[in-house]
Amino acid sequence: MRVAGIDIGSRSIELIVLEDGQVVHSKQAESGYNPIERVKELISDVSFDKIMATGYGRGIVEVAFDYPTVTEIKAYGAGATALYPGVRSVLDIGGQDTKVISINEMGKVVKFEMNDKCAAGTGKFLEMMATSLGYQAQTLGAAAQKGTEGIEINSMCAVFAESEVTSLLAKGCDRNDIALAIHQSVCRRAIGMIRRQNISTPLMFAGGVANNTCMVQLLKEALGEDIIIPENPQFVGAHGAAILASQYEPTPY
């Protein structure tokens, strides 16, 4: 059986097709302003028996395509467990959300925490800071790793942090040092969420921000232990949705 999972996030959409548990197809697109069109394009050349949608935009595809849906929390839990059996927690930093998910020995999600309604400490935040410093989101992490410690960014609000960055630049601070400070502030926030939930390890770091090497390094240092970085951190939700699609029976409670 071919099962598909599609994760419609605020910044990107990921599609995965599994056959006998193996990935046979994976594709990514930017969400853009018309995610329904993007979903249509993504699924146009793939075949599958079952599909499940997740992510922030799952509601629109539920209406548009009548796909069953699951929250990104459950999908990340299922994806992490499928990829790394025995994983006990997931930190997911995506485009507009940060979540910490606790998983029990059976692979079931038992608790989660999510950031509030603003984009503080998320991928979007890093993207805005990258722009202020004249970097691409993809190159910000490498730049930060060249920076020296010493500066502290206190604002978590993207708008306030931007003014903080502007005034640091005006003071003549090195942009790489500022980049490092930005990563440290995002890391502090994530660690706060992790500590609040009293998680068990191993911890998987997933979502787009897990591609950021500086963030990975800072998190490892702060936690004092190794963390699991999946090969394709952005596909964990779609992978989980595909797994859940295979188990799905269309009977509402």
Place this chain on the structure above:
Amino acid sequence: MADYTQMWTDLGLNHDNHNALLDNLGQAYQSIFMTQENRPEGMSYFDFVMSEAHGLRIQELREEQEAGRKIIGSFCVFVPEEIILAAGCTAVGLCAGADFAQEEVEKVLPRNTCSLIKSFFGFKLGKVCPYMEVSDMIVGENTCDGKKKSFEVFKEMVPNFYQMDLPQTKTPMARHMLKQEFKSFVEKLEEMTGKRITIEDLKQGIATVNAKRQALRRLSMLRAADPAPISGLDALLINQIAFLDNPIRFTEKVNAICDELELLIKETKGAKKAKAPRVLISGCPMAIPNWKLPSIIESTGAVIVGEESCIGERGQRNLTDDSADSLEGLMNAIVDRYLKIDCAVFTPNQERVNHIKEMSQQYNADGVIHYGLQFCQPYIMESFSVEKELEKQNISVLRLETDYSQEDMGQLSTRVEAFVEIIK
């Protein structure tokens, strides 16, 4: 609905604002309540009360006024209805559950004030609440700092404001203080009505309010059944209407719907499907028309089986002992009854956690959603210890913080859906 324009004009309501509010309310009610499946027939009475909440019910209150009764508005379950009824007056609740005239409100209150306080200010400043306008006296109670300080501003906006102080602990000293406050309240009402409250009056008042509480208790207990015979939204609505309706008629109607629910349970019929995930809500009160979180919860297929809240079990749980044969003895019983309310303004407040555990068991809840209104310090602070203690008992908890706006519907839905996925 009959034409109440003249009545609303007499009350000084702002027609444009008021019509806008009624339109919104009507639409929300239609989409949230009338789209539910398998509603008990007995809900038609409560639908009717809601549709006439600003019409017929206000007309009734004005007729009572013409016959010499005083209408006493209040914002808190600490204001003793027994005493109000004993004085020959009628009690109405004034808490509000919708944002209104926010710009006006923020001229007199800080932005980071809880929605409930902002809301009743908005209803006053926007001149849209007939209950507020029809009240002969408005009682403000010193519970949280937000209310206490905001009443300093509010009392300048309304005639006949009466402030009631409340203790924050449950020591003998606190009890003594509450008794003095209730005695002053008796004196105030006697002065208004020109009539002394007798033992008989007080016994009658206690009987009426106890009967209402017993009926609501009966309704609560029926929700323990699976499938739940009534939706959480409908049960919440009944609890909300408890603050507006004539208490004797309301009690009859609640008992009538309970009779119907008992039959439904016998036939294992429910408003929700059997084995639906069962959620207990705990925390801040939800005043009409604040149906935001319950409608999100129940739209996931879960059912709300109880409200540990002032508009819910915290407010209605305990009965007043009516066995004493003296005014003093009855007043003592009233004080004892009210001092059992486990509002988060009290410290310590272990009773509340115990009650949440107890309710969670009694109603076979699969998990607890703690509802904190943004900027409500007492409940949000308590939510951490509540979460810890419940999790020690392996009860799943989701802590939410929100306000009356609609902008966080998406995030709230995701959290609630994920929580329901966990507990089912």
